[in-house]
Amino acid sequence: MILKKQPSSILLKDGLILDPYVKKTYKGSILLKNGKIDKILKQDYPQDATVFDCKDKVITHGFCDVHVHFREPGREDKETLETGCNAALSGGFTRVCVMPNTDPPLDSPESIRFIIEKSKNLPVHVHPIGAITKSQEGRVITEMGGMIKAGAVAFSDDGIPVSNGQVFRLACDYASMFGVPTINHAEDPCIRRDGVMHEGTVSAELGFTGNPDIAESSMINRDLEISQLTGVHLHVPHVSALKSIEHIRKRLELNQNITAEVTPHHLYFNHESIRSFDTSFKVAPPLRTEKDRLGLIKALKEGIISCIATDHAPHTIEEKEADFNEAPFGMIGLESCFGSVYKVLKNEMNLLEIIKLLTVNPRKVMSFETDLFKKGVEAEITILDPNREWIFGLDYIKSKSRNSPFIGESLLGMVNGCFSKGNYFFLS
Amino acid sequence: MLSNRHLLGLKNYPSQDIQTIIDTAFQFKEVLDRPIKKVPSLQGQTIVNLFFENSTRTRISFELAQKRLSADMVNFSGSGSSLKKGESLKDTVQNLAAMKIDAVIMRHSVPGTPVQLTKFIDAVVINAGDGTHEHPTQAILDMVSLQEKFGSLKGLKIGIVGDMLHSRVARSNIFGLTTMGAHVKLCAPPTLLPSDLGGFPVNISYSLDEIIDWADSLIILRLQLERMGQTLIPSVREYRSFFGVTSERMKKHGKPLVIMHPGPMNRGIEIDSDVADSNQAIILNQVLNGVASRMAILYLLLSKKNSEESDRDEQKLK
Known part of the structure; x- marks a missing residue:
């Protein structure tokens, strides 16, 4: 992936334009002028534009991931804002929200400003999510107002559950006056214990301490009740269990202000993968049963879960080459996202619906602009070849880390190009 | 003689292989009744007893089995291990592998470490207990x-x-x-x-x-x-x-x-x-049968290696 500066006039020519905002698919070309959408046209192409031939390709909105870990500041050996953005772009993402569990955590207006400043000239839009509590200790809520002014778009102690219900209630109460979402990594620490994988038949056989699905579902249920009480927009991250889906379904039926996301790895793998003892499958919340996996797909089809987020979590190879208990939780996911998600969902939903899960819907969660093909909007465009089968491998990883369980997997659908913040890459 | 190169666990382990090990163990039990309880079966083979978790009887049982088969052996024990000093499991075992060994008997407190070990080194691996997984x-x-x-x-x-x-x-x-x-x-x-x-x-x-x-x-x-x-x-x-x-x-x-x-x-x-x-x-x-059983397992997994190597030597001579 070689990143270049966008010429002043660009013609994305003869592609299949898939606009998830107006929910329409049609053949045509898009003209960009000075990095902005100028018009969509089918003929009378301007002579001066630099042409990118998009024949047999899909032109759509740049993807948006509301849940990534870029490790800066503190663990730049795993990822930096810059390498994270490269990983994002190569996966078709033009906009990401970075989680605050850095070292030190993003728990003050100053640290939010650091991210905004540091990512200003990077080719992807980076939005920091602020910590809910100071030092992510789960005790005192952060200066949310100042952090929003500095650029925070949501609040979460991701990686660490806010286990004290009263503190989470206070945080939701307070956040509700700003109209931003709160996000809680829902895993009850007492029920979860030191579980390293899903509690079930496989953990019983392998002898691992299990992390049962109710650790997640019971805390999600608590959070849903707190959201109802406080009126805050609750966004439920990385839903992994069927039992959690049932709680969310009931709340949506009451028109509560909630949204939920699912990761590509929970859609693609189940706990049987752990039989290999490969630590790249170790993730929190854990990969669960086939029934849970199919339940997550169904929840996407029914709109109970409205977006896909990668929870891109880079770790060094040294850390991951430890024994299974010692190895850290998490896997990278930006580069393999579309190919894995499309492979799993192809026979379940149409391409337009799948693209919505990666574009309009996550942007809605964070109140970002969703009508991206409107004249004058800064270009955030992704070019795809949905029919391309490919084997995911190290060559495709732009992250600084390579802890991916998708290595060696055959994926369907490839990102061929991205136009974002005045830069682009394009594979013809 | 056995269909798997390693002995990592008995889940999905073939019944005929279990029977072969049991039958061979009875043969070795006879050896243990002799006045001189030693046979030269594994002469020249080097085995590392890699015990990351405390053990008395299993380690002694393996050591006795190795001595009675005339294998050379090295003991490594240490709970907590060098991993706690910041060295990865891979580094620890690759260091050992660099010293040219034929087999590793591994005990570890975490399930699956012997399986991971087989990916890092080219030696026969025998699981001597991995956490709460298998023994x-x-x-x-x-x-x-x-x-x-x-x-x-x-x-x-x-x-x-x-x-x-x-x-x-x-x-x-x-x-x-x-x-x-x-x-x-x-x-x-x-x-x-x-x-x-x-x-x-x-x-x-x-x-x-x-x-x-x-x-x-x-x-x-x-x-x-x-x-x-x-x-x-x-x-x-x-x-x-x-x-x-x-x-x-x-x-x-x-x-x-x-x-x-x-x-x-x-x-x-x-x-x-x-x-x-x-x-x-x-x-x-059970304790006595432990020595005979481990002799049988070592013999079946390692003497095969002997014969392969001698085949290769013969080929070279030709």
Whole structure:
């Protein structure tokens, strides 16, 4: 992936334009002028534009991931804002929200400003999510107002559950006056214990301490009740269990202000993968049963879960080459996202619906602009070849880390190009 | 001679291979009765006993087996290990592999580490107990002991009593015994059993009396108080009254059950001394059979290597 500066006039020519905002698919070309959408046209192409031939390709909105870990500041050996953005772009993402569990955590207006400043000239839009509590200790809520002014778009102690219900209630109460979402990594620490994988038949056989699905579902249920009480927009991250889906379904039926996301790895793998003892499958919340996996797909089809987020979590190879208990939780996911998600969902939903899960819907969660093909909007465009089968491998990883369980997997659908913040890459 | 190069666990391990190991163990048991208890089978082979977790009997049993087969061996032990000093598992074992070894006997506190080891080095790996996952050589010696006592494993009724949740011995025995046609019932409180036993071909009973009535033999598991990071039973007293193989309970039934225990025993908790030391118990036979079984396993996995290498040498000479 070689990143270049966008010429002043660009013609994305003869592609299949898939606009998830107006929910329409049609053949045509898009003209960009000075990095902005100028018009969509089918003929009378301007002579001066630099042409990118998009024949047999899909032109759509740049993807948006509301849940990534870029490790800066503190663990730049795993990822930096810059390498994270490269990983994002190569996966078709033009906009990401970075989680605050850095070292030190993003728990003050100053640290939010650091991210905004540091990512200003990077080719992807980076939005920091602020910590809910100071030092992510789960005790005192952060200066949310100042952090929003500095650029925070949501609040979460991701990686660490806010286990004290009263503190989470206070945080939701307070956040509700700003109209931003709160996000809680829902895993009850007492029920979860030191579980390293899903509690079930496989953990019983392998002898691992299990992390049962109710650790997640019971805390999600608590959070849903707190959201109802406080009126805050609750966004439920990385839903992994069927039992959690049932709680969310009931709340949506009451028109509560909630949204939920699912990761590509929970859609693609189940706990049987752990039989290999490969630590790249170790993730929190854990990969669960086939029934849970199919339940997550169904929840996407029914709109109970409205977006896909990668929870891109880079770790060094040294850390991951430890024994299974010692190895850290998490896997990278930006580069393999579309190919894995499309492979799993192809026979379940149409391409337009799948693209919505990666574009309009996550942007809605964070109140970002969703009508991206409107004249004058800064270009955030992704070019795809949905029919391309490919084997995911190290060559495709732009992250600084390579802890991916998708290595060696055959994926369907490839990102061929991205136009974002005045830069682009394009594979013809 | 065996279909797998390593011995990592008994889940999905072929029954004919288990039988081959058992039969070979009986042959080696004869060697142990000789005045000179040593054979040259593994001369020139180097084995590392890599014990990341404390062990007395398993390590000594393996060492004796290696000495009696004339193998060269090196011991590495250390709980906590160099991993805690920041070295990765991969680095530790690759350092050892660089020293040209033929086999690694590995014990570790975390499930799956012997499996991971096979990806890092090119040597035969034998699992000597990985956390609460498997302990295949213990199950083999248990099966040798049972076959010695009953003549065959097929149709035998085995009750496994106690802390199955933390027991690698129980897991390996369940897979091994059921593969060989024995029936297994577990007896423990629900807090000492995995929540989902769907992957195990076993039945459960919460009544020890019922198990005693049913079984031909009991394998009694140690109450692993050190692994219970939380209180999984209300008290030792209550455990003993419901699941302890006490002399009163055994007298009440008056049944000549064969009593086994992988050791070390908590006398007076899961088993009474009277029972452990009685004629019914074959606990010390298990220990002797342990050496013979491990000799059989080492011989079957490593002498194959000998013959392959000599084939290669012959080829070179031609």
